[in-house]
Amino acid sequence: AVSTDLRELDALVVGAGFSGLYMLHRLRNTLGMSALVLEAADDVGGTWYWNRYPGARCDSESYFYSFSDRLSEDLLEEWTWSERFAGQPEILRYLQHVADRFDLRRDIRFRTTVTAASWDDDAGRWLVDTEGGERFAARFLITAVGCLSTTNLPEFPGRDSFRGESFHTGLWPHEGVDFTGKRVAVIGTGATGVQLIPEVAQEAAHVTVFQRTPNYDIAGGNHPVTSDFDRRIKDDYPQIWARTRETAFGFPYDVADRTALSVPEDERQEIFEEAWAKGGFRLGTTFNDLLLDEDANETAAEFLRNKIRERVDDPEIAEMLAPKDHPFFTKRPPLENGYYETYNRENVTLVDVNRSPIEAITPAGVRTADGEYEVDSIVYATGFDAMTGTLFKLGITGRDGLTLAEKWAEGPRTYLGIATHDFPNLFMITGPQSPSVLSNMPVSIEQHVDWVAGCLRHLRDQGVDRIEPTPEAEEGWVAHHDEVTAMTLLPRANSWWVGANIPGKHRSLYPYVGGVGVYRGICDDVAAKGYEGFALSRAGAAAPA
Numbered sequence: 001a002v003s004t005d006l007r008e009l010d011a012l013v014v015g016a017g018f019s020g021l022y023m024l025h026r027l028r029n030t031l032g033m034s035a036l037v038l039e040a041a042d043d044v045g046g047t048w049y050w051n052r053y054p055g056a057r058c059d060s061e062s063y064f065y066s067f068s069d070r071l072s073e074d075l076l077e078e079w080t081w082s083e084r085f086a087g088q089p090e091i092l093r094y095l096q097h098v099a100d101r102f103d104l105r106r107d108i109r110f111r112t113t114v115t116a117a118s119w120d121d122d123a124g125r126w127l128v129d130t131e132g133g134e135r136f137a138a139r140f141l142i143t144a145v146g147c148l149s150t151t152n153l154p155e156f157p158g159r160d161s162f163r164g165e166s167f168h169t170g171l172w173p174h175e176g177v178d179f180t181g182k183r184v185a186v187i188g189t190g191a192t193g194v195q196l197i198p199e200v201a202q203e204a205a206h207v208t209v210f211q212r213t214p215n216y217d218i219a220g221g222n223h224p225v226t227s228d229f230d231r232r233i234k235d236d237y238p239q240i241w242a243r244t245r246e247t248a249f250g251f252p253y254d255v256a257d258r259t260a261l262s263v264p265e266d267e268r269q270e271i272f273e274e275a276w277a278k279g280g281f282r283l284g285t286t287f288n289d290l291l292l293d294e295d296a297n298e299t300a301a302e303f304l305r306n307k308i309r310e311r312v313d314d315p316e317i318a319e320m321l322a323p324k325d326h327p328f329f330t331k332r333p334p335l336e337n338g339y340y341e342t343y344n345r346e347n348v349t350l351v352d353v354n355r356s357p358i359e360a361i362t363p364a365g366v367r368t369a370d371g372e373y374e375v376d377s378i379v380y381a382t383g384f385d386a387m388t389g390t391l392f393k394l395g396i397t398g399r400d401g402l403t404l405a406e407k408w409a410e411g412p413r414t415y416l417g418i419a420t421h422d423f424p425n426l427f428m429i430t431g432p433q434s435p436s437v438l439s440n441m442p443v444s445i446e447q448h449v450d451w452v453a454g455c456l457r458h459l460r461d462q463g464v465d466r467i468e469p470t471p472e473a474e475e476g477w478v479a480h481h482d483e484v485t486a487m488t489l490l491p492r493a494n495s496w497w498v499g500a501n502i503p504g505k506h507r508s509l510y511p512y513v514g515g516v517g518v519y520r521g522i523c524d525d526v527a528a529k530g531y532e533g534f535a536l537s538r539a540g541a542a543a544p545a
């Protein structure tokens with residue numbers, strides 16, 4: 001039964017990170033709709049609220065990992081980043097500032113976890129239940145839950161028997177953790193572990209790193225932002241944002257228009273060195289076939305292996321750190337600031353758990369086939385059930401009792417990564433099969449939010465209130481997604497991009513690899529053709545087939 005104090009809204013948004021904040025702004029401040037954001041945490045920030053581990057930092061440069069002139073030119077002028085790659089506390093402050101500046105908090109319900117969302121086909125609305133027993137109704141449901149928000153804590157036997165303290169990086173204590181004098185185990189060497197390990201090594205008595213797959217870490221090249229740099233960027237913002245919207249990855253720089261093997265060896269090395277010196281993901285954009293051709297890829301892979309060999313004193317450890325079993329960029333390359341030198345320290349040990357896997361967590365520490373490592377603390381830098389983990393946890397049920405988890409049992413099926421058949425009036429900000437995590441997130445978030453806002457305006461103008469992709473349009477998008485995926489080397493690696501980090505998760509490429517600019521063009525075209533591929537109707541009218 002529906003409780004009497006059921007709150008009816010035009011739109012409900014789940015999550016108050018970058019996506020939820022901007023979505024609320026568009027719904028309420030631009031479209032004048034009644035909207036409410038439900039957020040599990042007690043503050044805004046999303047990813048940047050939860051991931052407070054030592055060294056947490058963004059791997060996109062701060063001046064374009066932020067809201068663009070689409071939100072506010074004044075905000076761009078007012079806000080000054082202190083570092084080229086912003087740390088977590090600064091990004092969280094930024095999002096708090098955005099929430100205050102656009103008066104968003106009054107329409108955000110904090111400490112509110114969604115437990116179920118069911119489509120009521122007769123009324124043409126979503127009914128959303130929360131852990132606290134509240135129920136809301138809304139015409140439109142918009143998930144803004146982020147791509148990396150459900151932590152992955154591996155089911156090691158004996159995990160809960162550990163006597164010391166253990167932490168997952170994605171649920172880090174707000175008061176911080178003091179590792180001084182402690183023996184610390186770190187499990188995982190993805191983007192998170194690579195940021196955390198050098199920091200913990202400076203504090204702890206000893207750090208034992210449990211590495212399953214070595215990565216091609218790229219030099220980050222972080223530095224403070226000077227006032228000159230800041231002015232230059234601000235003056236250049238119109239061009240910067242225009243570029244981010246048309247390039248492949250949503251960066252203001254694009255992939256060079258040349259193949260790796262078309263240039264002589266020494267020139268290629270120079271190109272790699274130059275990109276390396278600039279730092280960040282530029283190395284991945286040096287040639288246009290690194291993700292397509294194995295031999296081309298190997299040139300970049302070997303360049304990065306040699307960087308590791310140059311920096312790590314012990315040749316045996318250097319070889320353990322140098323990836324050999326997957327091509328470059330088929331797993332997300334971490335950015336590092338002094339990571340490899342950390343292995344030259346006396347108090348750091350590297351353990352290869354690919355060769356001898358973790359057998360159990362014991363009361364005293366971590367046991368592998370090679371023996372037991374006694375520690376005081378365990379840090380799980382073991383990543384996330386990405387892209388679908390949180391969507392499934394929302395308990396979304398569409399038409400005729402079909403759950404999203406059932407519908408996607410054999411992998412996501414979406415139209416444009418933004419909607420899915422049998423789930424009318426549901427929009428997913430940076431959902432699976434959209435560029436999302438294969439792009440600079442804020443650029444993709446803005447594109448999705450603006451597209452959804454434009455779509456809602458169109459529905460209002462047309463006097464309709466129900467929208468759902470047709471099965472044919474969805475099939476077409478999934479086929480296109482699979483076709484583009486198959487052209488690349490990405491399916492070759494056991495990455496979280498393909499769901500390989502979660503036992504039993506369906507293996508397919510979750511983000512769309514066709515490129516940010518191309519994708520935007522497709523979405524704009526769909527809108528220009530009156531939302532081609534979607535069925536539009538009025539509640540009460542016969543539901544689309």
Ligand code: NA7
Pocket residue numbers: 148154187188189190191192193210211212213332353358381382383384437494496501
């Ligand atoms: P990632 O990139 O998924 O890294 C998790 C790490 O934990 C990775 O090294 C994994 O090894 C390792 N892992 C996971 N499960 C196990 C088990 N069972 N045993 C041993 N080692 C394990 O997560 P991050 O948090 O670092 O980064 C996520 C994204 O956040 C990142 O890509 C950026 O986009 C931002 P594996 O490689 O699977 O062999």
